[in-house]
Structure formats: structure tokens, C-alpha cells
Amino acid sequence: MRILMVAARCHPLMGGIETHIQEVGPRLVARGHAVDVLTTDPSGELPVEEDVSGMCVRRVRAWPKNLDLYLAPGIYSAIREGSWDLVHFQGYSTFVVPIGLFATVRGDLPFVLTFHSGGHSSRLRNAVRGTQQAMLRPLVSRADRLIGVSEFEAEFFSAKMGVPRDRFVVIPNGAAMPVPSPGVKVDPNLIVSSGRLERYKGHHKAIAAMPEVIRRLPQARLHIAGAGPYENELRGQVRGLGLEERVTIAAIPGGDRQQMADLLARAGLFVLFSEYEAHPVAVMEALALRRPVLVSDTSGLAELAGKGLCRAIPCHATPTETASAIAAELRTRRSIPDLRLPDWDDCAEALVNVYRGVMANRVAAKSGSGSGRPVLVRAGERR
Numbered sequence: 001m002r003i004l005m006v007a008a009r010c011h012p013l014m015g016g017i018e019t020h021i022q023e024v025g026p027r028l029v030a031r032g033h034a035v036d037v038l039t040t041d042p043s044g045e046l047p048v049e050e051d052v053s054g055m056c057v058r059r060v061r062a063w064p065k066n067l068d069l070y071l072a073p074g075i076y077s078a079i080r081e082g083s084w085d086l087v088h089f090q091g092y093s094t095f096v097v098p099i100g101l102f103a104t105v106r107g108d109l110p111f112v113l114t115f116h117s118g119g120h121s122s123r124l125r126n127a128v129r130g131t132q133q134a135m136l137r138p139l140v141s142r143a144d145r146l147i148g149v150s151e152f153e154a155e156f157f158s159a160k161m162g163v164p165r166d167r168f169v170v171i172p173n174g175a176a177m178p179v180p181s182p183g184v185k186v187d188p189n190l191i192v193s194s195g196r197l198e199r200y201k202g203h204h205k206a207i208a209a210m211p212e213v214i215r216r217l218p219q220a221r222l223h224i225a226g227a228g229p230y231e232n233e234l235r236g237q238v239r240g241l242g243l244e245e246r247v248t249i250a251a252i253p254g255g256d257r258q259q260m261a262d263l264l265a266r267a268g269l270f271v272l273f274s275e276y277e278a279h280p281v282a283v284m285e286a287l288a289l290r291r292p293v294l295v296s297d298t299s300g301l302a303e304l305a306g307k308g309l310c311r312a313i314p315c316h317a318t319p320t321e322t323a324s325a326i327a328a329e330l331r332t333r334r335s336i337p338d339l340r341l342p343d344w345d346d347c348a349e350a351l352v353n354v355y356r357g358v359m360a361n362r363v364a365a366k367s368g369s370g371s372g373r374p375v376l377v378r379a380g381e382r383r
Contacts, residue, residue, distance in 0.1 A: 001033045001034070001085040001086060001355060001359070002033070002034040002036070002083070002084045002085050002086075003028065003033055003034065003035050003036070003084065003085065003086055003087075003088060003355065004036045004037075004038060004079070004082065004084040004086070004087045004088065005021055005025065005035065005036070005037045005038070005055075005087075005088045005089075005090055006037075006038045006039070006075065006079070006087060006088070006089050006090065006096065006097075006100045007021060007037065007038075007039050007089075007090040007091055007096070008039065008040055008062070008068075008070040008072075008091060008094040008096045009039060009040070009070075010022070010037055010039045010052075010057060011052055011057075011255060012046075012253070012255055014196070014226075014227070014251070014252075014253070015196055016116060016173070016280065016281040016282075017090050017091050017116045019173075019281050020090065020114075020116065020173060020281070020347075021037060021055075021090060022052075022053070022255075023174055023176075023344040023347070024174075024344060024347055024348050024351060025037065025052075025053065025054075025055045026053040026054050026055065027344060027345060027347075027348035028348055028351070028352065029053070029054035029055060030054075031348070031352060033352075035054070035055045035056075036055065036056045036057075036058065036082070036084070037052070037055050037056070037057040037058070038058050038060070038075065038078050038079065038100075039057065039058070039059055039060075040059060040060055040061070040062035040070050040072045040075070040096060041059040041060070041061060041062065042061070042062045042063065042064070042065045042066075042070070043065065044061060046059055047059065058078065060072050060074030060075060060078060061074060062096075068094065069094060069095055070094040070095050070096045071095040072095065072096055072099065073099065075096055075099045075100045075103065076099050076100070076102065076103040077103075079100055079103035079104055079107065079109075080103050080106065080107055084109065085110070085359065086109070086110045086111065086112070086355055086358060086359065087100075087104050087109050087110070087111040087112075088111070088112050088113075088114070088351075088355075089101065089111065089112070089113040089114070090114055090116060091114070091115070091116040092113060092115050092116070092117065092136065092140070093117065097113075097136065098135070098136060098139065101113075101136075101139040101140070101142075102139065105139060105142055110144050110358050110359065110362050111143055111144060112143055112144055112145040112146070112147060112354060112355070112358060113140060113143050113146055113147065114147040114148075114149065114171070115146070115147070115148060115149070115153055115157055115278065116149060116278065117153055117156070117157070117276070117278045136161070137161045137162060137163070140161055140163065141161070141162075141163050143167075144358040144361065144362070145167070145168075145169060145354050145357070145358055146163060146167050146168045146169075147168065147169055147170070147171050147354065148168050148169075148170050148171075148278070149170070149171065149172055149173055149278050149279035149300075150170065150172060150278050150279040150300040150303050151170055151303060152278065152279075152299055152300045152302070152303045153170075153278040153279065153300060154168040154169075154170050169350075169354055171347055171350045171351060171354070172279055172284075172342045172346075172347070173279050173280075173281050173284055173342070173347065174284065174342055174343045174344030174345070174346065174347045175284035175285065175287055175288040175341035175342060175343055176288055176343040176344050176345075177257065177260070177261045177264070177285050177288045177289055178257050178258050178261040179261070180261050180262050180265035180289065181258065181261075181262050184262050184265045184266060185266065186265070186266060186267070186268060186291075187266045187267070187268055188268040188330060188333060189217065189219040189220050189221055189268060189330070190221055190223060190266055190267050190268050190269075191206065191213075191220065191221065191222045191223070191267065191268065191269050191270075191271060191326060191330070192222075192223050192224075192225060192263060192264060192266075192267040192269070192270050192271070192286075193206045193222065193223075193224050193225070193270075193271050193272065193273070194224075194225040194226060194260075194263075194264075194270070194272070194282045194285075194286075195225075195226050195272065195274070195280075195282050196226050196227070196228040197224070197226045197227055197228030197229065197230045197231045197234060197249075198228050198229065198230050199230050199233070200274060200275045200276060201226075201230075201272075201273075201274050201275075202272065202273030202274045202275065202296060203224050203226070203230070203234055203273075204230075204233070204234060204237055205273040205317075205319070205322055206222055206224070206271050206273060206322070206326075207222065207224075207234065207237050207238060207241065207243065207247055208237070208241075208319040208322070209319045209320075209322035209323040209326060210222055210241065210243055210246060210247060210323075211241055211243070211319075211323075212319060212320055212323035212324075212327075213323045213326050213327055213330075214246060216323065216324075216327040217327055217330055217331070220246070220326075220327075220330065221246050221247070221248070222243075222246065222247045222248070223247075223248045223250070223263065223267075224247070224248065224249045224250075225250065225251065225252050225260070225263060226249075226251055227251035231249065234249055235249060260285065261285075261289065264285060264286050264289045264291055265289050265291070267286070267291050268292075268330050268333070269291070269292050269293075269294060269326065269329045269330055270282075270283070270286035270291050270292070270293045270294070271293070271294045271295070271326065272293070272294075272295050272296070272301065273295070273296045273313075273315075273322070274295075274296060274298075274299075274301065275296065275298060275299075275315060276298065276299045277298075277299055277300045277301050278299065278300045279300045279303075279304075280300065280301065283295065283301070283304060283309075283310065284341065284342075287309055287310070287336070287339065287341055288341060288343075290336040290337075290338065290339075291336065292310075292311075292329055292332075292333075292334040292336055293309070293310035293311070294310065294311050294312070294313065294325060294326065294329050295310050295311070295312050295313075296312065296313065296314070296315040296317075297312035297313060297314055297315055298315040309339070311325075311329065313325045
């Protein structure tokens with residue numbers, strides 16, 4: 001198959017969708033499929049077209065430069081002028097999606113959409129999410145298959161968009177990470193919080209808890225791995241609490257998986273106090289390295305905690321409550337079993353099964369021999 005993945009962002013930028021494409025795309029190529037990626041570049045500084053791990057990545061300009069709206073008219077013409085067997089939309093929350101969906105529907109191309117939903121720091125953007133979902137529904141409802149990265153996400157968007165739950169399949173993100181470098185050992189005093197520097201990600205909650213954590217565990221340190229628009233506020237918070245010697249904020253390049261693996265492998269505890277996550281890649285990466293994880297009891301994070309993969313505290317826990325939970329986890333030094341987590345090979349295989357089901361339905365519909373109902377393929381099933 002020739003597959004087009006459409007996303008607002010991809011490598012070398014860092015984030016959950018970017019990691020998903022970078023992990024899954026080359027695995028699809030290795031299975032004999034041709035994978036093109038259509039994405040945007042608001043900066044105008046990245047190559048217009050390049051080969052990335054066997055995938056042909058094409059970038060079109062997007063506006064505005066400093067906001068994550070990604071208004072990119074070039075998406076429409078790029079889809080209409082190309083030739084693919086199937087289009088896979090990765091994410092739903094920018095202008096890339098309605099433009100791309102309109103072009104795909106006009107061209108009568110088979111398409112699937114993975115929501116990859118996340119939170120947002122803007123109150124306005126959060127307030128209009130319901131309107132956005134309602135406006136997208138006529139296009140999204142025409143998808144040959146809708147994909148949630150967790151049961152939470154599938155249930156959430158089935159209800160929000162009024163699309164029957166049986167139109168969804170759940171395919172979790174993978175949890176594979178490189179083997180840590182020789183000599184890397186667990187530092188029982190190191191806390192790691194990883195993810196884009198946005199307020200909703202909750203890094204500020206970890207910082208606010210640190211004075212009390214240090215009172216209880218004098219050697220404790222916090223490393224925040226990420227970059228983003230909230231960085232100045234986080235650094236100001238660190239200075240205001242006098243934590244310059246105890247809190248480090250530094251991004252790891254998106255393509256440097258080894259450096260990220262080494263950082264996570266050293267962590268005595270990984271934390272993510274985000275307000276909303278569908279199925280966080282960062283948590284799965286920490287679990288893959290058998291590190292204990294503490295999260296907020298909300299959205300897809302609560303689903304992971306409910307499965308016993310991590311522990312959760314209330315989303316609106318006070319700094320003292322957060323510190324108490326962090327200190328308890330560090331003192332316990334929990335041993336994480338060698339869990340059977342979904343990996344990126346599982347994810348790629350499940351996607352291939354969905355793609356094949358979509359193509360089979362299309363062929364059957366055109367021949368008049370099908371029922372018109374999508375072929376149901378669950379994650380991990382083979383056809």
C-alpha cells in the first residue's frame with residue numbers, strides 16, 4: 001500500500017504524535033509499504049522535502065508562526081494532487097485536519113483518523129473544543145475507521161462526536177525504548193518530569209512540591225525534560241522558590257532516543273501531573289524502562305493507573321499532598337515487574353490490519369458484495 005500520514009508536526013520536532021510517526025512509519029516501510037508524511041513548517045526553516053528513515057516527508061507553510069493553529073492551505077492541494085491508497089490523519093486539533101479531511105473526502109480517498117488528543121494551556125482553546133468537535137463531526141463521521149490510543153479516548157470521542165463506538169478501534173502507543181547505556185544506574189533521589197513545556201502538562205506542580213519534598217528527602221532533585229512556551233514561567237517559579245540547585249530544565253532532542261532512555265533509566269521516580277492525556281508516550285517510555293510512575297488521576301492517566309501500571313493522585317492535589325506522594329514513592333523504591341506492554345511493532349501491525357480492513361471494505365462496496373459495515377479489527381488481531 002501507499003500510505004499518506006497527515007500531521008501538523010513531525011520529526012525533528014518533539015511530542016507524542018511526532019514520536020508515534022517516527023516509530024510507526026519506518027516499521028510500515030519495513031513491512032513493504034510506501035509511507036509519505038505531509039506536515040507543516042511555520043518557521044520556513046526546515047527542508048520542503050526529505051527522506052526520514054525511509055519515509056518521504058513533505059512540508060508546507062503554515063501560519064501564524066508563533067501559535068499552534070497550523071493554518072496550512074497547501075495541505076489541500078498536496079492531497080488533491082497526490083496518489084495514495086489510504087490517508088491516515090494523525091491528530092485532530094489543528095486547522096490541518098479540516099483542510100485535509102475536506103481534500104480527502106473530495107477525492108473519495110479511503111481515510112482513517114487517530115485522535116491523539118491532548119490538553120491545552122489556553123482557556124479559550126479549551127472553551128471552544130466542543131464547538132470544534134461539532135464542526136468536525138460531518139467530516140470525521142465519514143472516516144473508514146476511527147482510532148483511539150486508549151479506551152478512554154475512544155469512549156470520549158464516541159460520545160462527544162456522536163459516532164457509534166463500534167466505528168472505533170483502540171491501538172495504544174508503543175512503549176519500547178533503547179537499552180540504557182553501560183554504567184547507567186538508578187538515582188533514588190532523581191525525579192523526572194518529561195513533556196512539552198505547557199502549563200496543562202503540570203510541570204509547575206512538581207516544582208511547587210519540591211520544597212516539601214526536599215524537607216523530607218534532603219537529596220531530592222527534579223529534572224524537567226522538555227521545551228515549549230511555558231519555559232520562562234517555569235524558570236521564574238524555580239528562581240522564586242530558590243530551587244536553582246535542585247531543579248533542572250533542559251530539553252532532549254526529539255531524535256536522541258538514547259539520551260532520553262538514559263535519563264529515564266536513572267530516575268528514582270517519573271511523574272506526569274498533566275490535566276489531560278489520552279495515552280501518554282512519556283509514561284509508556286518510563287514504564288518500558290521499569291521505572292515507577294506517579295500521575296494525576298484524570299483522563300487516560302487514570303486508565304493506566306486503573307490497570308496497575310502507575311499510581312495516581314488527585315488532579316488538584318495541593319503541593320503538600322503532591323510532595324507527600326512523591327516522597328512516599330521515592331522511599332518505597334518500588335520494583336516494577338517486567339510488564340508485557342504494547343510496543344511499536346504491535347502498534348504498526350495493528351495499523352496494517354486496520355488499513356487492510358479499510359481497503360477490503362472499499363473493494364467490497366464497489367463490487368456491491370459488501371454489507372457496507374466496516375470490518376472490525378481489534379488491536380493485536382491479525383487478518
